[in-house]
Amino acid sequence: MIQMTLIQIDNYGPWTVTPTPRRESDLQILQAELYADLQRQFAAKQGLVFFMRFDNMLAISNGMDMEDHLRIQESIGNRYPITVSMGVGTARTPYDAQRKATKALQSHGGAQSEDRKEVLAIDSLADENGFVQIAHIDINGITETLTDTMPAYDTSFVVNRVQHFLMKKLIKKGSLLFFIGGDNFMSPCNGLAPEGLLKIINEKDEIKIALKAGIGKASTAEKAANLADLALEEIRGGFTYDLVHLMKE
Amino acid sequence: MIQMTLIQIDNYGPWTVTPTPRRESDLQILQAELYADLQRQFAAKQGLVFFMRFDNMLAISNGMDMEDHLRIQESIGNRYPITVSMGVGTARTPYDAQRKATKALQSHGGAQSEDRKEVLAIDSLADENGFVQIAHIDINGITETLTDTMPAYDTSFVVNRVQHFLMKKLIKKGSLLFFIGGDNFMSPCNGLAPEGLLKIINEKDEIKIALKAGIGKASTAEKAANLADLALEEIRGGFTYDLVHLMKE
């Protein structure tokens, strides 16, 4: 069972244009710093946050309880002009976990409700048998083939195309996909077998880009992500011929 | 003429896995804080940065000269474990400007070259006749139709689909498209007429999502973005029936 937390800025849209539209650079700084801040606080408990849409972020939070979430909400409320609400859900697949987390939060009011503020809505928490499976996927040789030869935006366009392709394929398996910078993606993928992922990244006809993936499976997001990184390094280093490689705790 | 700056972290990929893969949360914090930091420094000169791939960012930099760029590079070098190189290009369209900026930087060595460090490669700077045109595009009623009713990831998936659609259409017009959080996109779009943009967002069959766009045109990115925001507010407020609305300095 994987535990996921939806973090939503309360009534953010209206705030950004009240009384007149706030300077875009300020909003960008605010969003990036809020994300970095939440990342640091979840990381202290071995969780991992994905920025997603910045006003709505998803975190893997196995091992974190109600008290941990409340502390983070309070700390954000003390230091930012906005507050955050959270929903927490646990399920066999990441997709279902975030679905439950969203539903729990939605039941307390809309994202732009003026009444809903600093809500913590827990649908379910993972127990000690919970685990996290994460795939770290990247593009083979992107620096040589794209970054160093094509215009920067074109490379970014290719990366976005890969992201869109992977999102489409993975959601059918109950797995999520987040861009984490460069040519890197992380996929919370409890319930997806390595062969299933291999099949997806082998469907090259659609995107014509060669991918590889390290998968990590462990008790927390931090450990799983770290194992996924190590697995990916083994592929890069030629220690395995597989394009998908799994390492467990 | 629009001036764009490509900001590239020097030799970042290898650094992230040396000697072993660094903790993912630390990399995410580093990337988000670097982006926020650059945003703040470009904003002080009325520029605007888009995070793009985080290790490669694009900024609109009309009004900023060599000295301005050097100061920012030095300041980053003083406070981060990494350094940044930059390329600057100016052209009639944003696409061409970033293409020139990339080429100027690429001519000094690859992104993972161990020799290239803190390079500033200026192809061309905009003169006083330069201007910036930015479109701020968002999704109509996303909170009611998606955020408050669908699982958070599904909403994000829709937003990504819109992003991919807009990137595909806009690049043909020499315009760029960046996701800026929530349901918001910014498109540097010098050379694109409002009618051209309207035609694109009217092609609803492909994405089945209703969009609207405010366009701003001004001497700097900050002013253009602000006018785009105001134009968008006029559409939201019902002061115009157009789905694309332009405001000039």
Add this chain to the structure above:
Amino acid sequence: MIQMTLIQIDNYGPWTVTPTPRRESDLQILQAELYADLQRQFAAKQGLVFFMRFDNMLAISNGMDMEDHLRIQESIGNRYPITVSMGVGTARTPYDAQRKATKALQSHGGAQSEDRKEVLAIDSLADENGFVQIAHIDINGITETLTDTMPAYDTSFVVNRVQHFLMKKLIKKGSLLFFIGGDNFMSPCNGLAPEGLLKIINEKDEIKIALKAGIGKASTAEKAANLADLALEEIRGGFTYDLVHLMKE
């Protein structure tokens, strides 16, 4: 027993002037952000950091073990151009605890040694019987008498005079004193009876400034600081006539 951690930037002095003196604003930003960052990470474990000299900080770290300290060192190393070494000591008084922490670190090399890097030197850790006693001291009515009537620097001068006075008196009792902003001081003061502190703040002849103090006693720095704040609020609210008020967990 109180546990204190000395955090020292490795070889910082030489770095600030290599190859030429770095821009002062960059150094100030670096130092302030490093402090905020460490504060956030210690806070996640209910510790509390005092900035002291910024290149040398002291933290109360009851409840934090070797692993907790190592994680923080690694995280800083991943995101800053500098690294930090730490020494940890435990004793009946804060003064002795920091003395042991310093000695443990010094035994591994000087602050400007080129060889010493990311050392963690643990002299001793507090066990479950450990506790933290903190006094929160402030100046009575400073806003009315100073901030709103005197030049800003003069007020700051008075606050510095109070700080110097308190440091002088408290060190004799084995207690430390840190300025925490405004007119506020925090004194880790295990082993000092409320009467002892009252005697000190009653020696008004020397500084001619009226002080008051809330004292908190608890298992962690966070809880003790919070109780000290509540005790201070009780004095402010007139719930006690004492100028020194103690609250326990």
Add this chain to the structure above:
Amino acid sequence: MIQMTLIQIDNYGPWTVTPTPRRESDLQILQAELYADLQRQFAAKQGLVFFMRFDNMLAISNGMDMEDHLRIQESIGNRYPITVSMGVGTARTPYDAQRKATKALQSHGGAQSEDRKEVLAIDSLADENGFVQIAHIDINGITETLTDTMPAYDTSFVVNRVQHFLMKKLIKKGSLLFFIGGDNFMSPCNGLAPEGLLKIINEKDEIKIALKAGIGKASTAEKAANLADLALEEIRGGFTYDLVHLMKE
């Protein structure tokens, strides 16, 4: 003429304890990040901020006009749970400049007034003949004699004693003194001759600590601070036997 800006958090004291005392670590992070943020924004205009009491900061702002100050206030208001008011004053000495800045701000209401918010009170701005004189003072050989041999707090105690001594002496000359970390102090000192400063640091009997000082004189705080650093390096490097050394633009 030196121009100084007083930056004061609006109604901060009451906010920190409403509805109950906020977590001390959060307040420390907020204060440090606010200072770093303001530093970055003033630095973009070649100004320099001193943290002073954190809720009241002083900046040297030669070259910055009303618009520059307003932009910074707005940016802070967009990203923090608090707002800042500012007063600006210009005079022959730093002491008089901050006195005028304070008075201008005080005339708009007290620091804890509920009505005063985001005020910008300009008494006077420096013209093009304005200049900044800054002394960078440090302690000779502190690492060998103190940091590496004494308990960390004792070293900090000595540094505080030096600070208090210098503040006392310099204020009589109309000069200010700020601790900037480590064993370093910066003194805005327009109107103080190098001989005057030499006389002060030669009064060793009172503090028994050997000091030295580089002085810089230039059109902006950034340039003056940089020249002061270079002057100090010349003393350290043995290029001059003087303990006070002046460099001009």
